[in-house]
Amino acid sequence: VSVRAQLLNLFKDLQKEFDLTYLFISHDLSVVECISDRVAIMYLGKIVELAPTYKIFKSPLHPYAQALIESVPIPDPTKRKERAPLSGEVPSPVNPPAGCRFHPRCPLAMDVCKKEEPPMTEVEKDHYVACFALMKR
Template sequence: MSTPLLKVENLVKSFPIHGGIFNREVASVKAVQGVSFEINKGETLGLVGESGCGKSTLGRCLMRLHDTTSGKIIYNGKDITHIEGEELREMRRKIQIIFQDPFASLNPRMTIGAILEEPLIIHNLYATAKERLDRIHELIDLVGLRREHLNRYPHEFSGGQRQRVGIARALAVNPELIVCDEPVSALDVSIQAQVINLLMELQQKLGLTYIFIAHDLKVVEHVSTRVAVMYLGKVVEMADSEELYKNPKHPYTKALMSAIPVPDPRKKEERIILTGDVPSPINPPSGCHFHPRCPMAIDDCKTIVPSLEAKSKDHIASCIRV
């Protein structure tokens, strides 16, 4: 077996809440709770789940934009969980991120050319301005924009064009792994397909590896090699994309799948309606976090913390009922 490109071991991230006269820590938001997975070179791992389940926090932890509370992040066999300084800068050449909102993630005071040149300067990748300009032209061609766009500012572009700039910026330093943090959720539906197809073409052309975070289950099915389903900071199910969509095991995954719209209403299966709201990550339920909303829950679910176990070949889920 080859070494996985990225290995995450029992990753935990909590955000402290301060209060009182002395501004002491009174509680914490348990955003990510013991997540583990591996991803091999060239794969796309899809991360799905409701808003607030910890998908984006997990992605930012992998980028080291957030420091982890505990656990390990191992990239290409090297533990990068606590690296700093030049080591961290070198690591960020290999792992890049595409943000959800392309307008908020681009500096409004910089031209597109300056935005794309900045990572080349920071990482000392090219010796001369001419070499940097050649690389910028290569990037702008790669994402389907025109070279005369380089002297314009972000506000002069549409959302889809701005996201193409964000993709070009992520590609500038020749990364191996890109965290796609809901890269199409802020775009019109007509533009989403163009950006998704661009990402898939770039993956084939450049040999990229993706972690694809999204709400749209059909998009994730289309782009992903494997899919991990998150609920309240934990991965509750993971399998190959085709297997997960054909044969979901966890009751939460089944509820998500039942919500996917189908073109032919005659083929629509019964919708699974979950009761109640998502519990607070400040004070998650005991036992299985999903038990207050689970239609299959029994008394044991209130006390037993289920672990991810193999339910079939390459298909794991954390539920004592399946």
């Protein structure tokens, strides 16, 4: 067993034994899926989706979350996923765009996205998304 797997198992054991809560920040989505009960997906420092882990990995709703989850490699080459690549360049985190920070790359962007920052909205039970296109109007 790898050191990484041993550490993840230790984290889980300690969490159960001492009823701990972790704030675990990582770019390694396989580790995030393994250790987390809930996941927040961030883009340029803003949370764009927040939900239980199984919802994020099974059916992400925000366009950035979808692209992020689709980018996770699958070990079985016969089960390759279709990936919709994001267009455009990542804006500067020092000088992010007005409105929704993802709008320059978003396939669902509308005029309002360029002007206003979308609020986190519960679109399903315990599933929050910051996206005007996904809000119930």
